[in-house]
Amino acid sequence: MAVPFSSLNLSPNVLKALNELAFEHTTPIQEKAIPVALAGQDVIGIAQTGTGKTAAFVLPLLHKLNYAQGDMPRALILAPSKELAMQINEDITRFCKYTDLRHTVIYGGVGPTNQLKAVAQGVDLIVATPGRFWDLYQRGGIPTKKLTTVVLDEADKLMDMGFMPQLRQLQEVMPQKRQNLLFSATFSEKVEELSGEFLAFPTKIEIAPQATAVETVTQLFYEVPNFKTKVNLLEHLLQDDTTFSKVLVFINTKKEAANISKYLSRKLEGETKVIHSNKSQNSRINAIKQFSDGEMRILVSTDVSARGIDIQDISHVINFEVPAIYQEYVHRIGRTGRAMKEGTAITFANEFEMIHLKRIKKMSKSELRKVEIPKEVNIEETPKEERLGIARKIDYLKQKEDPTYKGAFHDKKVKVKKDPIKKKKKKR
Numbered sequence: 001m002a003v004p005f006s007s008l009n010l011s012p013n014v015l016k017a018l019n020e021l022a023f024e025h026t027t028p029i030q031e032k033a034i035p036v037a038l039a040g041q042d043v044i045g046i047a048q049t050g051t052g053k054t055a056a057f058v059l060p061l062l063h064k065l066n067y068a069q070g071d072m073p074r075a076l077i078l079a080p081s082k083e084l085a086m087q088i089n090e091d092i093t094r095f096c097k098y099t100d101l102r103h104t105v106i107y108g109g110v111g112p113t114n115q116l117k118a119v120a121q122g123v124d125l126i127v128a129t130p131g132r133f134w135d136l137y138q139r140g141g142i143p144t145k146k147l148t149t150v151v152l153d154e155a156d157k158l159m160d161m162g163f164m165p166q167l168r169q170l171q172e173v174m175p176q177k178r179q180n181l182l183f184s185a186t187f188s189e190k191v192e193e194l195s196g197e198f199l200a201f202p203t204k205i206e207i208a209p210q211a212t213a214v215e216t217v218t219q220l221f222y223e224v225p226n227f228k229t230k231v232n233l234l235e236h237l238l239q240d241d242t243t244f245s246k247v248l249v250f251i252n253t254k255k256e257a258a259n260i261s262k263y264l265s266r267k268l269e270g271e272t273k274v275i276h277s278n279k280s281q282n283s284r285i286n287a288i289k290q291f292s293d294g295e296m297r298i299l300v301s302t303d304v305s306a307r308g309i310d311i312q313d314i315s316h317v318i319n320f321e322v323p324a325i326y327q328e329y330v331h332r333i334g335r336t337g338r339a340m341k342e343g344t345a346i347t348f349a350n351e352f353e354m355i356h357l358k359r360i361k362k363m364s365k366s367e368l369r370k371v372e373i374p375k376e377v378n379i380e381e382t383p384k385e386e387r388l389g390i391a392r393k394i395d396y397l398k399q400k401e402d403p404t405y406k407g408a409f410h411d412k413k414v415k416v417k418k419d420p421i422k423k424k425k426k427k428r
Contacts, residue, residue, distance in 0.1 A: 002025035002027065003025065003026050004024060005018050005024065005025070005059075008034050008059075010034075010038075010059055010060075011063045011066060011099075013096075013098040014063055014096070014098075014099070016097075016098045017097045017098050018059075027051050027052035027056075028051065028207045029045055029051050029052055029053055029056045029205065030055055032207070033045045033057070033205050034056060034059055036205065037060035037179075037181060038060045038064075041201075041202070042180045042181070042182075042203070043057075043182070043202055043203055043204075044184075044195055044202045044205065045182070045205050045207075046184055046185070046204070046206040046207065047183070047185065047206075047207040048185055048207070048330065048334060049185050049335075050338040051207065053183045054087075054088055056183065057151050057153070058092055058095055059095060061075055061149055061151065061181075062096050062099065064149060064179075065124050067099060067101065068099075068100045069124065070146065071121075071122035071123075072122075072143045072145070073119070073124065073125065073143070073147060074124050074146050074148050074149070075124065075125045075126070075147065075151075076126050076128065076144075076149070076150050077150075077151040077153060078129070078133065078150070078151065078167070078170075079129060079154060080129065080130075080157040080161050080163065082108070082109060082129060082284075084153065084154060085105050085106075085127050086285070088105075088127050088153065089105035091310070092125065101125060102122060102124050102125070103123060103127065104119065104123050104127070105128065106118075106119075106126065106132050106133060107129045107132050108129060108131055112132070112135065112136060115136065116139070116141040119136070119141055120141070126142070130158070130163045130167060133170070134166045134169055137173065144175070145175060146175075147174050147178055148175070148178050148179065149179045149180075149181070150174060150178055150179075150181070150198075151180075151181045152182045153183050154183070154185070155182050155184040155191045155194055155195070156184045156185060156186045156191050156327065157331075158194070159191055159194060164190075164194070168197070171197065171198065180199045180200070180202070182195050182198065182199060182202070185330060185331060185334075187206070188327075215337075216341060217317075217333050217336055217337035217344065217345050218344045218345070219344075219345045219369065220344065220345070220347070220368070220369050220371050221346065221347040221348070221349055221369070222346070222348050222349070223349055223350075223351075223354060224349065224373065225350060225379065225380075225382050226380060226381075226382040226386055227386060228380035229373075229378070229379050230350075231263065232378050233348065233374075233377050234264075234318065235267050235268070238298060244315060246291070246297060246314050246315045246316075247314070247317075248314055248317050248318070248335050249300045249301070249317075250301055250302070250303065250319050250320060250323070250332050251300060251301070251302060251321060252303075252324060253302065254276040254277065254278055254302055257274050257276050258274050261273060261274035261300040264298060264300070270297050270298070271296055272299070273287040273290065273291070273299060274287070274299075275288065275300075276301065276302040291311065292311045310338070312338060313341065314335050314336040314338070315336065315343060315344065316336060316343065316344045316345070317335050317336045317343070317345045318345075319332060319346065319347040320348055321348065322349050322353040322356045326356070329347075329360045347368070351394065352394050355394070
């Protein structure tokens with residue numbers, strides 16, 4: 001049962017901000033993690049996306065820092081993406097409204113000059129991506145000897161994105177005596193390895209089984225034969241702007257995400273924007289802000305934003321394609337149903353993707369309900385090239401599982417006729 005924040009011995013200034021934000025009761029991860037963090041212990045927090053992990057580490061951190069002190073940073077939060085780092089920094093701004101704590105966010109993709117200036121002016125808390133933090137440290141722009149608390153957020157994604165070398169380098173330049181907090185949606189072998197290197201005798205808090213989906217999200221799927229039919233179905237669903245009031249559409253590749261965004265802008269009333277890694281930082285920030293403020297109903301994205309968007313009241317997440325990495329499914333659908341509100345996640349899957357979707361269902365322990373394609377949606381004939389591509393992928397997947405399996409596209413030995421002229425020359 002949730003407990004009131006007022007019972008957690010947080011500082012009066014932090015509680016005042018929480019009251020103003022109408023944060024009255026904790027979520028399960030906050031209830032269990034905050035007291036342990038306040039006691040100064042190292043923490044491993046495993047909880048689903050959208051369950052309030054950010055407040056679970058930010059609130060005790062602000063309590064510990066208490067007030068502005070000196071010029072050197074005393075706390076560091078590392079996040080895997082620019083979007084997530086920015087979101088955490090915005091949350092900190094809200095939570096420390098009635099304190100004089102100084103904080104800044106640093107990330108790649110923009111010039112380092114202003115970021116170096118912000119740190120040089122004096123900060124208590126830095127939110128950063130590992131690559132840019134290490135870059136500025138090497139330039140002599142970030143002193144680390146006063147760091148007393150380090151947070152690794154979305155640790156599984158930090159591992160997936162290959163940040164282990166930078167994290168190990170940072171481990172060497174930070175004080176050995178410090179509090180460490182690690183939060184993640186999953187506790188894979190890589191995350192376990194990371195926790196073993198960074199944390200000392202941590203208290204592990206696991207709110208839900210690993211990689212499970214949020215209970216407030218209704219999960220549906222359509223079995224869709226091909227790409228064109230997926231487009232038709234997507235357009236049909238999004239025509240209902242009352243039900244689909246704020247929709248995040250996930251697509252695996254940058255090219256297709258851009259194309260789908262343009263198509264929806266042409267076919268539906270209102271602008272649709274797309275965010276992916278090739279978009280400029282300002283473009284991505286502006287698109288997310290418009291979507292958050294309700295100025296735009298539909299946002300199309302690749303997985304670059306799956307963990308960087310913390311926007312309330314997203315009514316639907318639509319997976320136009322099944323994600324290539326199974327864990328990303330949990331993070332995608334976690335963009336809706338946040339803060340204990342209800343949401344809906346819909347996935348489109350062709351014959352090949354259905355194999356992956358069944359595995360995702362098993363991994364995430366999700367209840368996915370099949371929905372039939374509405375009669376109004378035109379089911380296109382699958383082009384030969386796409387049909388063969390799907391069949392090849394199915395064969396490849398089955399051959400990986402069973403090397404003896406021979407499908408429609410297994411290699412066949414082709415007899416090559418010998419050149420009769422060369423044969424005659426040989427005899428001569």
